[in-house]
Structure formats: structure tokens, C-alpha cells
Amino acid sequence: MEKKRANDEFEPGPILPSQSVDRFEFIKQEQNSSEGLSTSRSANEHEREERRIRKWRKIIGVGGSDWKQYVRRKPHVVKKLIRKGIPDCLRGLVWQLISGSRDLLLMNPGVYEQLVIYETSASELDIIRDISRTFPSHVFFQQRHGPGQRSLYNVLKAYSVYDRDVGYVQGMGFLAGLLLLYMSEEDAFWLLVALLKGAVHAPMEGLYLAGLPLVQQYLFQFEQLVKEHSPKLGQHFSEEMINPSMYASQWFITLFSYSFPFPLALRIWDVFLFEGVKVVFKVGLALLKFCHDDLIKLPFEKLIHALRNFPEDAMNPDTLLPLAFSVKVSKRLEELQQEYEKRNGGTLPKAGSTNRLLQAIKHKELSIKPERSNCVQKDDPSPRILH
Amino acid sequence: MSYAYLFKYIIIGDTGVGKSCLLLQFTDKRFQPVHDLTIGVEFGARMITIDNKPIKLQIWDTAGQESFRSITRSYYRGAAGALLVYDITRRETFNHLANWLEDARQHANANMTIMLIGNKCDLSHRRAVSTEEGEQFAKEHGLVFMEASAKTAQNVEEAFISTAATIYKKIQDGVFDVSNESYGIKVGYGGIPGPSGGRDGTSSQAGGCCS
Numbered sequence: 001m002e003k004k005r006a007n008d009e010f011e012p013g014p015i016l017p018s019q020s021v022d023r024f025e026f027i028k029q030e031q032n033s034s035e036g037l038s039t040s041r042s043a044n045e046h047e048r049e050e051r052r053i054r055k056w057r058k059i060i061g062v063g064g065s066d067w068k069q070y071v072r073r074k075p076h077v078v079k080k081l082i083r084k085g086i087p088d089c090l091r092g093l094v095w096q097l098i099s100g101s102r103d104l105l106l107m108n109p110g111v112y113e114q115l116v117i118y119e120t121s122a123s124e125l126d127i128i129r130d131i132s133r134t135f136p137s138h139v140f141f142q143q144r145h146g147p148g149q150r151s152l153y154n155v156l157k158a159y160s161v162y163d164r165d166v167g168y169v170q171g172m173g174f175l176a177g178l179l180l181l182y183m184s185e186e187d188a189f190w191l192l193v194a195l196l197k198g199a200v201h202a203p204m205e206g207l208y209l210a211g212l213p214l215v216q217q218y219l220f221q222f223e224q225l226v227k228e229h230s231p232k233l234g235q236h237f238s239e240e241m242i243n244p245s246m247y248a249s250q251w252f253i254t255l256f257s258y259s260f261p262f263p264l265a266l267r268i269w270d271v272f273l274f275e276g277v278k279v280v281f282k283v284g285l286a287l288l289k290f291c292h293d294d295l296i297k298l299p300f301e302k303l304i305h306a307l308r309n310f311p312e313d314a315m316n317p318d319t320l321l322p323l324a325f326s327v328k329v330s331k332r333l334e335e336l337q338q339e340y341e342k343r344n345g346g347t348l349p350k351a352g353s354t355n356r357l358l359q360a361i362k363h364k365e366l367s368i369k370p371e372r373s374n375c376v377q378k379d380d381p382s383p384r385i386l387h
Numbered sequence: 388m389s390y391a392y393l394f395k396y397i398i399i400g401d402t403g404v405g406k407s408c409l410l411l412q413f414t415d416k417r418f419q420p421v422h423d424l425t426i427g428v429e430f431g432a433r434m435i436t437i438d439n440k441p442i443k444l445q446i447w448d449t450a451g452q453e454s455f456r457s458i459t460r461s462y463y464r465g466a467a468g469a470l471l472v473y474d475i476t477r478r479e480t481f482n483h484l485a486n487w488l489e490d491a492r493q494h495a496n497a498n499m500t501i502m503l504i505g506n507k508c509d510l511s512h513r514r515a516v517s518t519e520e521g522e523q524f525a526k527e528h529g530l531v532f533m534e535a536s537a538k539t540a541q542n543v544e545e546a547f548i549s550t551a552a553t554i555y556k557k558i559q560d561g562v563f564d565v566s567n568e569s570y571g572i573k574v575g576y577g578g579i580p581g582p583s584g585g586r587d588g589t590s591s592q593a594g595g596c597c598s
Contacts, residue, residue, distance in 0.1 A: 126452075129403045133424035170402065170452045171426050211457040245458055249427030258426055301445065304430045 024181070024262040025139045053087045060090065060097070067097045079274065083325060085317070086270045092182035098274045100199030101191035112186040115158035123160040123168035127153055134173040141177060151185045152177055158189050159196075166196070169208035171253040178257040178265065201276040207253060213346075218252040218277075219244045221336040222284060225329060229285050233296055240300045247307035251284055259308075260315070267317040278329055286324035290314045391440035394554050395447070395571035396547070397462050397495075399487055400472035401480040402451030405506040408537035409472065410448045413547050418538050425450045427458055435548055437555045443575070444551060456490065463494035467571030468502065468550040473521075475505045475534065476513040481520070488528055496570055498562055501530045502550045508534040508541065 020028045059070050059078075071078050086094045096102040105112075121127075131149050135141040140148035155176045160168040175195070179188035196205040206214025222244045227234035237243070250258045255277075256268050271279045288295065291306065291314055298306055314320060398406045407425050412418055414431040429448040434441055447466070449459035463469075471487055473480040484503070491501060505521045518534055525532030531553060535542035554572070557563060563570045 126402070130424050133422065136421040136423065169454045170424055170450060173424075174426075208454065210454060212454055213457075216457060245461065246428060246430070249458055253426050258423070301430075301432055308430075 019139070021139055022262075024266075026135075026262060027137045027139060027142070049087070053089065056081070056087050056090050056094075060093065064093060064097050064102065067094075071098075082270050082274045083321065085267050088266075091266065091270070092187070095179070095182060095269070095273055096187055096191060098200070099191050099194045101187065101194035104194055104199060105187065105190040108190070112158055112189050115161045115189075116154050116185075119158075119161040121157050121160040121168070122164075124157060127156045127160065127168050127173075130170060130173055135177045138177075138181075140181060148180065151180050151188075154185050155180065155189045155192065159192055162189075162193065163196070163205065166205055166208045169212075171250075171258070172208060174254040174257040178269065195273075204277065212253070215249060215252050217337065217340050218281075219248060220340045221333055222248055222252075222281060224336050225281060225285060225332060226288060228332065229327065230288055230292055233288060233292055236296050237303075240303055242300065242303055242307075246304060248284055251280060255280060256283065264315050264317045264320065267321060271321075278333055279324065281329050281333060282324040282327045283320065285327045285329070286320055287314060289327070290320065290323060389441065390434065390443040390575040392555070392558070392565075393443040393445060393573040393575060394467045394551055395445050395465060396468040396470065396550070397459075397466040398446060398448045398470045398472060399459070399491065400451055400470075400504075401474070401477075401483050401487075404451065404472045404474040404477070404480050405537045406451065406470075406472050407448050409470065409504070409506060409535065409543060409546070410446055412537045412540050412543045414446075416540070418540070420538075427455065428462060433547075435551060437548070437552055440555075442551055442555070444547060446547075460490065460494050463491060463499075464496070465569050465571045466495060466499055467554050468500045469495065470502050470504055470546060470550065471530070472504045472506050473516070474507050475516045475521075476507055476510050478515040481505075481516040481524075484524060498557065498570065500550055500553045500557070501528075502546055502553075503528075503530040503532045504542075504546055505532075505534040506537060509536040509539045 022028055058066075059081075060067050061070075082094075082098070096105075131141075131153055132144065134152060138148070140146075141152060143149065152173060156168055156173060159172065159176075160166070172192070176188055176192060179191050183191070194200065196208070197203050198205075204214060206212075206217070226237065226244070255272060256265050260268070268279060268283055287310055291310060295303060295306055398410060400406055402424075407422065407429060408418060410429070410431045411422075414433045425448060427450055431446045431448065433444050433446075435444060436442065447462045449455065449462060469491055471484065471491070473484055475481075488501070491499065503521065503525045505516060505518070521534065522532055524530075531549060533542045533546050533549075535546050537543060558565060558572065563572055565572050565574050
């Protein structure tokens with residue numbers, strides 16, 4: 001995908017009322033761009049949507065109180081519902097419930113605030129440099145030092161303090177940015193922790209550890225899966241010397257939040273948070289399958305372009321996702337992971353290590369006592385945020 | 388479009404020095420002050436003319452952050468030219484040049500042509516590295532040097548083209564076995580045939596630069 005381009009004449013500053021934004025508040029590149037989702041819906045559709053939301057609300061219960069029990073009783077119903085898409089107005093809450101981040105938040109009151117206010121991070125300058133290069137075409141993040149940029153900075157800084165081994169790595173900002181559009185800073189922070197430390201699924205901190213070991217593993221797995229699921233295309237890629245790092249690094253590093261149309265990215269995230277990273281592979285394979293007949297004819301340069309600029313119909317979640325769900329990868333993913341580990345002689349952290357996670361948090365709590373030398377002065381209550 | 392030669396480039400340097408902007412200025416002739424940061428690698432291509440011969444440049448633009456080197460390193464292999472970029476307003480980006488060079492020497496082929504670029508020379512009021520220092524560093528390490536501005540386009544064409552001219556000269560001098568694609572060079576129609584003979588470049592069967 002080509003990187004999202006902001007308007008050339010864009011000047012950072014207050015948002016002009018004349019700027020036209022889409023349903024997800026991205027500034028439209030063209031006034032007349034069709035985007036399907038923002039068009040006025042028929043009364044029928046509206047009613048169906050209302051019914052869907054009511055159903056979801058009932059399942060979730062007040063503030064999420066009924067959720068866990070419902071998932072335990074009817075996991076398959078939940079899976080099916082989530083695959084159809086979480087209603088936008090409930091997305092933030094449901095994401096926190098299915099990722100396990102809500103529990104982390106409740107177990108760690110005050111920790112986020114401490115990380116933001118009292119700690120300094122070696123990554124502060126790096127984060128600031130990248131803030132304006134993260135979703136620059138979204139109204140929330142566009143305004144220089146505006147609330148969006150400040151929240152993004154705070155979440156990334158807090159994480160870089162929370163996990164000093166990972167610190168801040170480019171790409172994390174897109175995850176945090178996506179989350180911030182649906183929840184508060186603190187909630188977004190804990191969801192990031194839940195993902196990277198593995199509250200429910202295998203920890204994904206390897207995406208951002210030195211050398212990006214998990215990205216390397218995913219690219220290896222994906223390359224093999226392409227060969228197995230689309231042998232002709234795999235062969236064509238080999239002949240043209242195309243490898244997944246050329247087009248799929250961004251998919252894995254940002255879990256599709258970097259350059260995919262928002263409506264699609266959100267639907268992928270719904271499933272990703274519930275079912276885990278395998279959906280990223282499924283979507284990647286589905287994209288290649290969907291465009292197979294075009295891709296197979298293209299020479300190197302055009303291939304690279306096509307792999308970064310998928311056609312609009314391929315980006316329609318209601319077309320792409322059913323195709324993705326039909327791709328079976330779980331078993332092979334596991335085998336390929338073992339194969340990769342054998343080749344590279346090492347293993348990455350394994351799934352669901354909640355104890356390890358809790359230990360990590362305990363350890364962090366100890367490490368953020370205010371008397372540490374690198375804290376801001378105690379009598380300075382102002383958060384260390386962008387000035 | 389057919390070419391006499393195809394050269395592969397890589398653009399390297401610290402994060403935020405303007406690598407993607409240099410590439411965009413070269414391929415699209417425009418400057419984008421606000422853009423997404425580069426995750427992994429990006430690609431660009433353009434035709435130029437050297438010695439009346441059409442030359443295709445295929446350029447990989449890389450993420451500058453240290454963590455990404457495990458991915459971007461594989462793009463050194465099979466690159467004929469590299470633009471090593473620093474920001475004249477940020478001293479630390481100049482100080483890191485030696486690391487970048489070491490990385491390049493370790494992972495690229497020995498004959499890769501490296502052009503050192505001091506970018507953002509339009510911001511001379513915020514200059515933190517003098518032109519002389521840039522020149523001196525380039526001289527010490529056997530690099531070609533230019534200051535450039537992706538914003539004003541000053542020296543952008545020149546940087547990419549003079550790198551190509553240097554590579555072209557090396558071919559003429561017989562430095563490369565052009566039939567060996569690991570040097571990041573391919574012979575197309577109208578090029579000097581290597582042992583494998585002149586090939587038709589119209590199908591642009593160019594390979595990637597890593598495996």
C-alpha cells in the first residue's frame with residue numbers, strides 16, 4: 001500500500017471547518033471519493049444496525065459485567081458475532097474486554113499515571129519526532145500539540161518506561177493511535193500491554209524487541225504459507241525475487257493499522273483481538289488470493305506497486321474477510337514456528353503467560369518509586385507531555 | 388520501458404533525516420512536509436539518462452531506526468549504489484555515519500558506490516554540521532559528497548544521477564562483472580553485453596535485492 005498522503009498544502013494548525021472527513025474522521029483526499037460506508041444508509045439498514053447494537057449491549061451487560069460469562073457459555077456465538085464486526089459505538093469497550101486489558105487496568109490502579117508523570121524515558125525525543133508522522137491525515141492527530149498528539153505521546157512514553165527492554169520502536173505509534181480513537185489514554189496503554197505482554201494470546205513484544213525477531217518469524221511463516229496456499233504465485237514471486245519483507249513487514253509490524261483503509265483495519269482488529277494473530281496471516285493470504293490472477297502476470301516493479309496498492313474491491317471487509325476466514329492456517333503456523341525456531345535456535349515467549357505478565361507489572365511498580373534519580377521533581381505535578 | 392542498464396540503490400541513514408522525502412522528490416518531483424513514517428522498506432523507480440543511455444534506477448528506501456536494521460540489512464546485498472543521508476541540522480545524525488558505513492561495508496558488496504548527502508541544506512539557519520565537516524568525512528572514507536534539500540529539490544537530481552554516473556564509469560572501467568546480478572546491476576537492451584549477452588530489459592524482469 002502506498003503510504004497515506006496528506007494534502008500538499010497542509011499546514012499544521014487548527015482544523016478548518018471546510019475540511020471534509022470520512023466516517024472515521026480521516027481527512028478526505030478527494031471531495032468526491034466514494035467510500036461506501038459513509039453514504040447515508042437506508043432506514044432498513046439503520047434499523048438492522050440498531051437491533052445489532054441492542055443485541056451486543058445485552059451480551060456485554062452494564063460496563064461489561066455479563067461479558068465473561070457469556071463468552072464462557074457461548075464462545076462460538078461470540079466468535080461469529082465478532083467476525084461480523086463489533087458495532088462502532090461499542091468497539092472500544094469490547095476490545096478492552098476481549099484483549100484482557102480491562103483486567104490489567106483494574107489490577108494496576110494508578111500505574112499509568114505514575115509512568116506518565118514521574119518517569120523519564122530515553123525515547124522521548126524519538127517519540128516526539130514521530131508523533132507528527134503518525135496518522136497525519138486524521139483530524140485527531142493532525143493538530144500540532146493537540147489532544148491527539150499529546151495522548152499518543154503519553155501512551156508511547158508510558159510504554160517505553162514500562163518496558164525499557166522494548167522502549168519505543170517505530171510502528172508502535174500506529175497501534176496506539178488506532179486504540180486512542182476508541183478509548184482513553186490509560187485504556188489504550190493497558191491494551192498495548194495486554195497485546196505485547198500476552199494477556200490472552202501469545203505475547204507480541206517480539207515485534208519490537210531488538211532485531212524484530214517476531215517480525216522475522218512471521219515473514220518466514222508467511223512466505224511458506226504463500227507457497228503452500230498459492231503455489232503458482234509463490235513460484236512467480238520467487239522468479240521475480242519478491243519476498244514478503246518487501247510488502248508485508250508493515251502488515252505485521254503494525255498489524256494492518258499503518259496503511260490499510262480504516263474500515264478494513266478495524267474489522268481485522270476485532271477478530272485479531274479475539275482470535276489472535278493468525279487472522280493477520282489469513283487476511284494477507286486472502287489478499288493475495290483475491291488478486292492472484294492480476295499479480296501472477298506482473299513483473300517486479302509492477303508487482304511491488306500492486307502489493308502496496310490493492311484495488312478498492314479487495315479492501316472491502318465484507319468481501320475480503322469471508323475469504324480470509326476460509327483460509328486455514330492454524331496447524332501450519334504452529335509447525336512453521338517450530339521449524340523456524342529449529343533453524344534459528346531459539347524460542348520467543350510462549351502464549352498466555354499471565355503469571356509472567358503479573359510479575360512484570362509488579363516489578364515495574366517497584367521500579368517507579370518517586371525517589372528515583374531520573375524522576376521529575378516531586379513538587380512538579382505537571383505531566384511530562386509535549387509542550 | 389527499455390533500459391541499457393538497471394542500477395539498484397538503497398537509501399540509508401538515521402530516522403528523520405529525510406530519506407523518504409529525497410526519494411519522493413526524485414521520483415515524483417514533489418515535497419511532502421507531512422507524511423507517515425517509513426515502516427520497513429519503501430520502493431521507488433525512475434529512468435535517467437547517462438552518456439545518452441537510458442538507465443533505470445530501482446531504489447529501496449529504508450526505515451532508519453536501529454531496530455529495523457535486521458530487516459533493512461538484507462537490502463544492502465545486491466545494491467550498486469547507496470545514498471547515506473544525514474541531517475545538517477542534527478549533529479547526532481552526522482555522528483552516526485561511521486556506524487552506517489560499517490554496516491554498509493559489512494553487508495554490501497565492496498564495490499558499492501556510496502554517496503554521502505547532507506540533507507535539509509535549506510535550513511542553514513539551524514545548521515549544526517558545516518559543509519567542510521561533511522566534505523572531510525566523505526574524503527576520509529572515499530565517498531562522494533553533496534549537500535541537498537529534499538524541500539527545494541536542490542542537488543536531489545544531482546545526487547541520484549552522479550551516483551549513477553560513478554557506477555556507469557566503474558562498469559566502463561571493468562570493475563564489475565555485469566552478468567553477476569549480485570552487484571545490483573542488470574544489463575538491458577543497448578547496454579554493454581556481459582558474458583551472458585545483452586538482454587531485453589522491456590519485460591523489466593529485475594530481481595529484488597535480497598533473498
